[in-house]
Amino acid sequence: MSTSHAIRHIRITPIAFRDPPLLNAAGIHEPWALRSIIEIETASGLVGINESYGDEPMLDALAKAAPALVGLSPWALNEMEQRVAALVAPPVQTASEFLGQQVSLAPGTHVSKTVAKVVSAFEVAMLDLQGQMANAPVVDLLGGAARCSVPFSAYLFYKYAEHAGQPYAPDAWGEALTPQQLVAQAQRMMGQYGFQSIKLKAGALPPDEEAAGILALAKAFPGLPLRIDPNANWTVETSLRIVEKLRGVLEYYEDPAPGLDGMAAVARACEVPLATNMVVTDFAEFRRNAEMGCPVKIVLSDHHYWGGLRATQRLSTLCRTFDLGLSMHSNSHLGISLVAMTHLCASVPLLTYACDTHYPWQDEEVIEGGRLQFEAGSLRVPTTPGLGVRLDRHALARLHDNYLHCGIRNRDDLGQMRKYDPSFDGRQPRF
Ligand SMILES: O=C([O-])[C@@H](O)[C@@H](O)[C@H](O)[C@@H](O)C(=O)[O-]
Ligand SMILES: [Mg+2]
Numbered sequence: 001m002s003t004s005h006a007i008r009h010i011r012i013t014p015i016a017f018r019d020p021p022l023l024n025a026a027g028i029h030e031p032w033a034l035r036s037i038i039e040i041e042t043a044s045g046l047v048g049i050n051e052s053y054g055d056e057p058m059l060d061a062l063a064k065a066a067p068a069l070v071g072l073s074p075w076a077l078n079e080m081e082q083r084v085a086a087l088v089a090p091p092v093q094t095a096s097e098f099l100g101q102q103v104s105l106a107p108g109t110h111v112s113k114t115v116a117k118v119v120s121a122f123e124v125a126m127l128d129l130q131g132q133m134a135n136a137p138v139v140d141l142l143g144g145a146a147r148c149s150v151p152f153s154a155y156l157f158y159k160y161a162e163h164a165g166q167p168y169a170p171d172a173w174g175e176a177l178t179p180q181q182l183v184a185q186a187q188r189m190m191g192q193y194g195f196q197s198i199k200l201k202a203g204a205l206p207p208d209e210e211a212a213g214i215l216a217l218a219k220a221f222p223g224l225p226l227r228i229d230p231n232a233n234w235t236v237e238t239s240l241r242i243v244e245k246l247r248g249v250l251e252y253y254e255d256p257a258p259g260l261d262g263m264a265a266v267a268r269a270c271e272v273p274l275a276t277n278m279v280v281t282d283f284a285e286f287r288r289n290a291e292m293g294c295p296v297k298i299v300l301s302d303h304h305y306w307g308g309l310r311a312t313q314r315l316s317t318l319c320r321t322f323d324l325g326l327s328m329h330s331n332s333h334l335g336i337s338l339v340a341m342t343h344l345c346a347s348v349p350l351l352t353y354a355c356d357t358h359y360p361w362q363d364e365e366v367i368e369g370g371r372l373q374f375e376a377g378s379l380r381v382p383t384t385p386g387l388g389v390r391l392d393r394h395a396l397a398r399l400h401d402n403y404l405h406c407g408i409r410n411r412d413d414l415g416q417m418r419k420y421d422p423s424f425d426g427r428q429p430r431f
Contacts, residue, residue: 002043005074005133010066010122011039014054015399016406017364019332020171021164022157025203025233027417027426031163032406033332036062037366037396040125042074048129049391051336051366052121052304054403055410057114061088065118074129077310080122085115113282116307123308124340124387131386138340138388139381142309142347149378150345151354153227154195155330156185156217157361158204164419171363177205179216186217189360195377197225197251197354203233207431211245218249225353229254232278235429236265243270251353252298252325255279258429260288260295267295275300275353277329282306286315290322298325298353304337309344316348325352332358335367339382339389346381366399368392 019033034054041047052058068083089111127138139145158177162170176185186198198217202210207230214228232255234242239256243266252275257266260279267274275298280289282305289296299319303312319326326348328341338359345351354377365371367389372379382388414426 002045004043005046005129006043007040007069007072007074008043009041010069011041012059012062012066013037013039013396013400014059014403015366015396016054016402016408017332017334017362017399018168018171020157020173020361021160021162022201022361023159023204024157024201024413025231025428025430027413027415027424028160028420029332029413030408030411030416031165031167032402032408033362034403034408034411035332035334035337036121037336037391038062038121038125039391040069040074040122040129042129046129046132047391048074048125048127048132048386049336049389050121050125050128050340050387051334053117053331057410058117061114061118062121064088065122069122074126074133077123077126080126081119084118084122088115088118112284113305116282116311117305120304120306120308120311123310124303127309128386135385137381137383138309138343138386139346142313142343145346145381146349147346147351147381149375149380150342150351151197151378152193152195152357152359152374153197153199153225153354153377154186154189154193155199155201155356155358155360156182156189157201158182158210158213159185160420164416173361179209179213182213183216183220186220190221193360193374193377195354195374197227197377199227199229199254199356201231202228203230203430207234207238207242208245211242214246214249225251227251227254227275228256230431231255232258232262233429234431236262238429238431239266240269243272246272254300260285260292264292264295267297273297273325275325275327277302283315283318286318294322294324296324298327300327300329300356302329302331303340303344304331309340309347312344313348316350320350326350327353328355330356330358332362334362335359335365335372335389336387338372338379339367339387342379342381343387364395364399366392366395
């Protein structure tokens with residue numbers, strides 16, 4: 001075997017895993033959630049792994065960018081970023097070309113977001129390789145642990161008992177459409193994971209019903225920090241009316257109204273700090289929030305689309321400079337994403353709130369040893385080299401087979417909701 005650690009081969013494997021019928025502002029989760037598993041292999045036979053989005057545009061972008069890595073050292077993250085940007089982004093136009101066209105190449109547009117996602121997908125796998133080579137956990141490559149475990153929050157959803165068409169047996173969580181069912185869901189999740197704070201995904205039922213849900217949770221879990229996230233499905237007026245009902249109860253108010261202007265209008269009349277994973281999603285949007293006097297006070301980052309673990313560390317420095325809070329957003333994911341997030345959060349001194357995770361909603365895994373174990377709502381930061389988790393190849397083959405047969409290639413919560421209610425129009429803000 002060669003002693004060179006140059007990157008020789010990149011494998012991208014799309015997978016699908018069971019996902020419950022969770023309601024949100026867009027509609028409802030489909031029976032299968034998609035992810036991609038990234039493997040970067042060196043000439044010496046080491047394999048660095050990662051997990052990212054698995055929709056078709058992401059798979060196309062990963063495939064387009066993968067050749068850029070061949071021959072690179074796993075340490076060459078800056079070079080990787082440049083090569084990926086050159087392959088995924090179109091060539092930069094001159095000012096005169098730009099002025100003559102109706103196109104926007106400003107940061108924050110679709111292309112720069114795609115570059116950030118691809119860079120992140122490769123960066124984490126390269127950090128995993130670096131850790132194996134240096135015999136150090138990823139958190140040490142990021143400057144060392146500021147905490148030895150990372151707190152997560154219970155992430156509650158309104159949900160149906162089963163998927164339309166019943167593609168497999170119903171999940172164990174049952175229906176949650178009333179305050180009582182929501183409290184039962186929370187009790188079950190807290191009992192299993194020991195979380196110390198609660199987030200409710202809102203924007204699905206009429207807002208007063210969702211406010212009643214939060215008030216029932218406040219009564220059932222006195223003193224526990226609570227958050228609500230309607231994903232911008234409420235008007236400014238509704239947002240202000242509901243936050244008044246929830247006076248004294250919320251830790252923060254996540255994306256109540258659409259757009260940074262909508263959030264600013266809510267912020268002007270509301271004392272609860274606003275958090276977002278919708279209107280500050282890249283550095284250009286961060287700048288706009290700062291220029292507006294920071295109506296958003298808490299940035300919910302996500303290394304999968306902010307450009308990786310190091311980019312999120314840079315974001316944390318900015319948050320500290322502007323006196324903003326920082327925590328983490330989540331989508332349906334498995335253990336590799338969770339462990340990458342854990343290394344990152346351990347390395348960021350400024351982590352002001354427990355992070356989101358969809359993990360309790362998944363019952364499948366792609367890593368050896370099965371599901372990661374929480375202690376009192378927190379995950380211990382691995383101390384073994386790299387990410388500290390390895391691919392279970394049998395599980396990978398099974399989840400890839402799910403992908404081949406599930407028939408889903410892009411997430412479509414709106415289309416899925418129309419299977420239950422053909423008149424559902426997905427209009428936003430709906431309330
Ligand atoms: O999984 C969902 O339904 C969530 O609504 C997700 O898509 C959001 O991106 C996310 O969890 C959020 O906090 O907005
Ligand atoms: Mg959110």
